[in-house]
Amino acid sequence: MTMKPMHWLAGAAALLSTTALVQAQDMAALEAAAKMEGSLTTIALPHDWCGYGDVIAGFKAKYPWITVNELNPDAGSADELEAIRANKGNMGPQAPDVIDVGLAYGPAAKDEGLIQPYKVAAWDEIPDSIKDADGYWYGDYYGVMSFMVNKDLVPNPPTDWADLLKPEYKASVALAGDPRASNQAILAVLGAGLAAGGSAGAEAGEMGLSFFAEMNKAGNFVPVIGKAGTLAQGATPIVLMWDYNALSARDNLKGNPPVDVVVPASGVLAGVYVQAISAYAPHPNAAKLWMEYIYSDEGQNLWLKGYCHPARFNAMSAAGKIPAELMAALPPAESYAAAYFPTLAEQDANKGVVTAGWDAVVGANVQ
Amino acid sequence: MTAIPTAPTRRRLPLNWLGIVPFALFALLFLILPTMNIVVGAFRNAAGDLTLANIRGLFAPSIVASYWISIKISVASSLLGAGIGFAMAAAVVLGGLPSWIRSPVLTFSGVASNFAGVPLAFAFMATIGPRGLLTLWLLEKWGINLRAEGFTILSFWGLTITYVFFQIPLMILIITPALDGLKREWKEAANILGATTFQYWRLVALPILFPSLLGTFALLFANAFGAVATAYALTGSSLSIVPILLFAQIRGDVLQDPHLGYALAFGMIVITGVANGLYIWLRVRSERWLK
Amino acid sequence: MKRLVSWAVLVAGMGYFILPLVGLTEFSLSMRRGEYSFDAYAAVLADPTFRQTFSYSVIMALLTIAFGVLLVVPTAYWVRLKLPRLRPYVEFVTLLPLVIPAIVIVFGYIRMFNTSSWLPLTGSTTGTNLLLMFGYATLSLPYMYRAVDTGLRTIDVATLTEAAQILGAGWVTILARLILPNVLVAVLSGAFVTFAIVIGEFTLAALLNRPAFGPYLQLMGANRAYEPMALAVIAFAITWACMGLIQLVTRFSKHTKAAR
Numbered sequence: 001m002t003m004k005p006m007h008w009l010a011g012a013a014a015l016l017s018t019t020a021l022v023q024a025q026d027m028a029a030l031e032a033a034a035k036m037e038g039s040l041t042t043i044a045l046p047h048d049w050c051g052y053g054d055v056i057a058g059f060k061a062k063y064p065w066i067t068v069n070e071l072n073p074d075a076g077s078a079d080e081l082e083a084i085r086a087n088k089g090n091m092g093p094q095a096p097d098v099i100d101v102g103l104a105y106g107p108a109a110k111d112e113g114l115i116q117p118y119k120v121a122a123w124d125e126i127p128d129s130i131k132d133a134d135g136y137w138y139g140d141y142y143g144v145m146s147f148m149v150n151k152d153l154v155p156n157p158p159t160d161w162a163d164l165l166k167p168e169y170k171a172s173v174a175l176a177g178d179p180r181a182s183n184q185a186i187l188a189v190l191g192a193g194l195a196a197g198g199s200a201g202a203e204a205g206e207m208g209l210s211f212f213a214e215m216n217k218a219g220n221f222v223p224v225i226g227k228a229g230t231l232a233q234g235a236t237p238i239v240l241m242w243d244y245n246a247l248s249a250r251d252n253l254k255g256n257p258p259v260d261v262v263v264p265a266s267g268v269l270a271g272v273y274v275q276a277i278s279a280y281a282p283h284p285n286a287a288k289l290w291m292e293y294i295y296s297d298e299g300q301n302l303w304l305k306g307y308c309h310p311a312r313f314n315a316m317s318a319a320g321k322i323p324a325e326l327m328a329a330l331p332p333a334e335s336y337a338a339a340y341f342p343t344l345a346e347q348d349a350n351k352g353v354v355t356a357g358w359d360a361v362v363g364a365n366v367q
Numbered sequence: 368m369t370a371i372p373t374a375p376t377r378r379r380l381p382l383n384w385l386g387i388v389p390f391a392l393f394a395l396l397f398l399i400l401p402t403m404n405i406v407v408g409a410f411r412n413a414a415g416d417l418t419l420a421n422i423r424g425l426f427a428p429s430i431v432a433s434y435w436i437s438i439k440i441s442v443a444s445s446l447l448g449a450g451i452g453f454a455m456a457a458a459v460v461l462g463g464l465p466s467w468i469r470s471p472v473l474t475f476s477g478v479a480s481n482f483a484g485v486p487l488a489f490a491f492m493a494t495i496g497p498r499g500l501l502t503l504w505l506l507e508k509w510g511i512n513l514r515a516e517g518f519t520i521l522s523f524w525g526l527t528i529t530y531v532f533f534q535i536p537l538m539i540l541i542i543t544p545a546l547d548g549l550k551r552e553w554k555e556a557a558n559i560l561g562a563t564t565f566q567y568w569r570l571v572a573l574p575i576l577f578p579s580l581l582g583t584f585a586l587l588f589a590n591a592f593g594a595v596a597t598a599y600a601l602t603g604s605s606l607s608i609v610p611i612l613l614f615a616q617i618r619g620d621v622l623q624d625p626h627l628g629y630a631l632a633f634g635m636i637v638i639t640g641v642a643n644g645l646y647i648w649l650r651v652r653s654e655r656w657l658k
Numbered sequence: 659m660k661r662l663v664s665w666a667v668l669v670a671g672m673g674y675f676i677l678p679l680v681g682l683t684e685f686s687l688s689m690r691r692g693e694y695s696f697d698a699y700a701a702v703l704a705d706p707t708f709r710q711t712f713s714y715s716v717i718m719a720l721l722t723i724a725f726g727v728l729l730v731v732p733t734a735y736w737v738r739l740k741l742p743r744l745r746p747y748v749e750f751v752t753l754l755p756l757v758i759p760a761i762v763i764v765f766g767y768i769r770m771f772n773t774s775s776w777l778p779l780t781g782s783t784t785g786t787n788l789l790l791m792f793g794y795a796t797l798s799l800p801y802m803y804r805a806v807d808t809g810l811r812t813i814d815v816a817t818l819t820e821a822a823q824i825l826g827a828g829w830v831t832i833l834a835r836l837i838l839p840n841v842l843v844a845v846l847s848g849a850f851v852t853f854a855i856v857i858g859e860f861t862l863a864a865l866l867n868r869p870a871f872g873p874y875l876q877l878m879g880a881n882r883a884y885e886p887m888a889l890a891v892i893a894f895a896i897t898w899a900c901m902g903l904i905q906l907v908t909r910f911s912k913h914t915k916a917a918r
Contacts, residue, residue, distance in 0.1 A: 041867070046877070047877065048882070069867050070877075071864060071865060071867055072861075072864040072865050072873070073864075073873075073876055073877055074860070074864065074876050078625070079761070082765055083765075083768075083865065085765075086765040086766075086768040086769050087768055087772060088769075088772075089772050089773065089774030089775065090768060090772030090773050090774065090780055091772075091773040091774075091781070092772065092773050092778075092780035092781050092786070092867075093867045094768055094772075094780055094786070094865060094866055094867050095772075153498075171497055178599070178611070178615060180612075180615045181614065181615035181616075222497075222521075223521055223602065224492075224521060224601070224602065225599070225600065227883075228882055228883040229489060229882075229883040229884075229886065229887065230489070230492065231883070232685075232883040232884070233489070233492065233493055233496070233498065233685055233883075234496075234497070234498030235492050235496045235497055235498060249882075249883075252882045252883070253883055255691060256688070256689065256690065256691040257691075355615075359429060359607060360429075383736075383740045383741060384741070386732070386733075386736035386740060386741070387733065387736060387737065387741060387744065387748075389729060389732075389733070390729060390730075390733040390748070393729060393792070393795075394751050396770075396792075397767070397792045397793065397795070397796050398751065398754060398755065398758075398763075398796050398799075399751070399754075400766070400770060401762075401763055401765075401766020401767050401769070401770055402754075402758050402762055402763060402766050403766075404762065404765070404766055404769070405758065405762055451671060451674075454667050454671070455667055455668060455671040457664075457667075458663070458664035458665075458667040458668050458671075459664075459668065462660060462661065462663070462664025462665075462667070462668075463660050463661045463664060464661065464664050464665065464668065468668070470902070470905050471902075472668075473846075473847070473850065473905070474850060474898055474901035474902050474905055475675075475898060476850070477847075477850025477851060477853065477854055477897075477898075477901045478850075478854050478894055478897045478898045478901065479675060480801075480850075480851050480854060481851065481854035481855050481857075481858055482854075482858075482894065484858075485886070486682065486886070486887065486890035487678070489682065489685075489887060489890075490678035490679060490681050490682035491678050491681070493678070493681035493682055493684070493685045494677050494678045494680070494681035499681060500680065500681045500684060501677060501681070531674075532674075532675065532678065535671070535674075535675075537801070537851070540801075540805065540847040540848075540850060540851060541801070541804055541805050541808055541847060542808070543843065543847060544805065544808050544809040544812060544841070544843045544844035544847060545808045545809075545811065545812055547812065547843055548809075548811070548812020548813070549812075564660075578811065579808045579811060582749075582804060582807065582808065583804065583808070585749075585753070586753070586756075586800060586801070586804045589753045589756040589757060589800065590756055590800075592756070592757055593756040593757040593758075593759075595759070610759070613759065614759070632757070632758065632759065632762065635757045636754065636757055636758070639750075639753055639754070639756070639757045640750055643746070643749060643750045643753055644746070647745075647746045647749070
């Protein structure tokens with residue numbers, strides 16, 4: 001850590017206090033303050049997730065004087081909050097400045113006082129339903145639940161949830177995580193429930209559980225955590241994961257095996273992640289600069305390149321700011337038209353039902 | 368024994384304890400204090416009050432079942448690992464094999480003992496999983512359908528067989544020095560007295576080795592009990608062993624109850640303590656006739 | 659007869675180990691469609707970060723081994739000699755790192771040694787490296803202790819110590835020139851396991867923000883299929899080679915026991 005002359009520190013502190021946190025700062029002043037800090041610490045950003053590798057590289061290219069410490073790309077949302085808690089008094093490079101967590105974690109972090117508010121310049125273009133009114137957390141990107149299919153082993157990919165129960169897909173279908181702990185897996189169950197006609201929340205959760213129970217009984221379900229590797233090797237030829245993960249994995253596999261990413265015809269479920277700045281961030285101005293970057297046109301388009309739908313998608317496409325080739329690489333827009341964004345309350349209710357009932361109802365447990 | 372005057376003895380005692388200070392300091396600073404969080408957290412709830420609710424929660428049938436299956440897998444893989452590891456170590460050290468075998472086996476064991484987690488799970492899936500090399504070879508060459516026979520890697524025995532991969536090398540590594548310590552004179556004396564190899568092993572070698580065997584078994588047990596990465600990568604959502612439950616509570620992408628997770632970890636520490644106590648008791652009994 | 663049985667046991671045992679490794683290697687060679695190739699390996703080895711992180715981890719491993727030996731051998735010796743009643747407690751403490759998740763340990767470290775604590779280790783690179791080494795030593799403590807303890811069991815510690823003391827040796831001489839050479843095989847076993855642990859360790863290094871091999875493995879492997887497996891095979895091979903080197907160095911620098 002470099003020693004900062006006291007008067008610069010006072011100046012930076014004055015800068016922070018005079019700008020009411022709810023207003024976007026003057027970019028030049030922000031850059032100057034961030035330059036004082038010199039580095040940014042991120043956590044839980046795998047390079048293949050939403051093209052974060054490109055986003056971080058773009059950030060570093062735009063501000064070459066900043067060092068980016070990347071902590072634990074394997075962290076789950078709970079790990080990120082724990083990292084903030086554990087690093088409360090720590091100004092070292094182990095303390096995360098910014099976090100990217102599941103929607104349900106935004107309010108929880110705000111209640112616990114772990115995050116600080118900040119409204120980026122493009123604040124108004126972020127849909128209200130995915131941001132906190134006070135500016136503590138704000139949706140960054142979303143994707144929909146899709147089927148990733150290994151075309152070598154499954155020549156006839158399923159097109160909808162109901163297809164997954166067909167006998168031709170025996171021992172083929174897997175979730176991308178543990179349904180007791182992983183957001184991705186739990187929302188997959190919700191998606192199945194929605195397709196079965198349940199209303200979002202507890203009812204869809206229960207119908208989703210029965211769906212998976214039926215799939216398990218039919219012998220189609222493989223209780224292994226599905227990844228690109230297991231898909232390629234053949235243990236899990238069909239994996240239920242976010243479309244951006246599936247598309248990115250498809251690119252990495254480079255046709256070996258050939259992969260189809262199918263957005264189901266019904267029960268299209270959107271999952272939102274949110275950004276926030278740690279209340280104890282050692283580099284708050286660098287953190288704000290990061291936020292400004294990822295919500296700028298350049299940052300949002302890099303996420304789109306990583307197959308994630310950025311938060312400002314609607315506003316940007318209306319203003320024609322999205323390059324045509326990026327749009328072409330995504331699954332057809334009609335698939336997303338029917339996407340359902342579950343509210344926090346619905347997600348909570350669903351989660352409660354699924355985590356409690358998975359073992360009992362689906363009974364994929366082996367003794 | 369020469370008589371020791373009492374005054375020097377009393378003065379000597381504090382000095383004895385001095386020898387353990389570096390270790391005690393290290394353990395305190397870098398093991399016990401950082402993890403006090405768990406012990407304290409197990410008895411708190413989200414509001415911060417002291418409570419026994421988490422501990423009571425441990426006795427829910429699903430959690431008891433997961434502890435039980437964790438213990439079963441640990442015991443099974445430790446027994447298999449200890450048995451096979453012992454046989455291999457004995458073969459290398461005492462089996463009359465060429466001396467150049469020893470070094471590669473020991474170094475390989477070193478690497479293999481920590482080969483766990485995703486690569487290990489994947490390696491086994493790629494071998495005896497539903498589309499594994501061995502499975503397909505057995506099917507095509509010999510017509511044996513593992514699945515039809517009821518074997519699947521996503522099961523108790525599948526996980527045990529995978530765990531054994533790092534248990535055996537650990538056993539080999541730890542027991543080899545003990546086998547080295549079996550003095551040749553004992554074998555010769557037994558031969559002179561007319562003992563067969565079997566009698567030598569049963570009456571001389573195994574009793575001497577027994578405390579070491581027990582100790583290594585306890586290590587293997589704790590090793591398997593705490594192993595989570597492999598199980599998670601292999602069975603994901605199908606096998607509810609305690610470390611997976613623990614992880615679901617204190618990590619994960621959905622809000623869970625971290626205090627229950629701490630209680631789970633606390634329970635694991637208690638079980639390890641009990642297992643260790645059992646091992647100590649057995650060892651004391653077997654060491655009675657030794658020095 | 660004995661030799662035949664020994665060979666049979668060894669071959670059968672090694673067969674069990676080779677098979678999954680073959681499965682893994684076969685998959686890692688399948689990156690190019692329809693034929694075996696080293697594409698995944700080329701992708702991995704082309705990365706300069708691979709060499710940097712691997713050498714960092716090797717150095718940390720050697721340091722951890724040195725520290726572990728310095729901590730564990732005297733402790734195990736002393737406990738065996740003077741404080742036998744403490745043995746159960748010491749053994750229980752050494753088993754704890756196996757059941758306490760590494761993620762709990764590292765968050766505990768950050769809380770205890772952050773920049774506003776009494777010992778701000780996380781504030782500097784050297785301090786964090788030191789903290790990481792202590793963490794590694796903690797993780798490998800069970801194996802190192804058990805190995806050394808097993809080795810000590812085979813030598814008559816009390817008599818050897820008495821004899822040395824009669825001849826006028828001090829404690830350091832006893833430990834360095836008497837005990838250590840006699841338990842070298844055991845120490846080596848512990849050292850091997852420690853080495854493997856440090857090379858593969860992920861959680862501590864990732865959260866303390868150190869450029870170790872474990873986090874690099876993770877970063878490479880998150881969403882890919884073939885590269886992480888190639889990386890696992892490479893790591894396996896190189897770790898094995900390093901251990902072979904350690905073994906060789908030890909053989910040349912110390913006298914081994916009298917030939918059997």
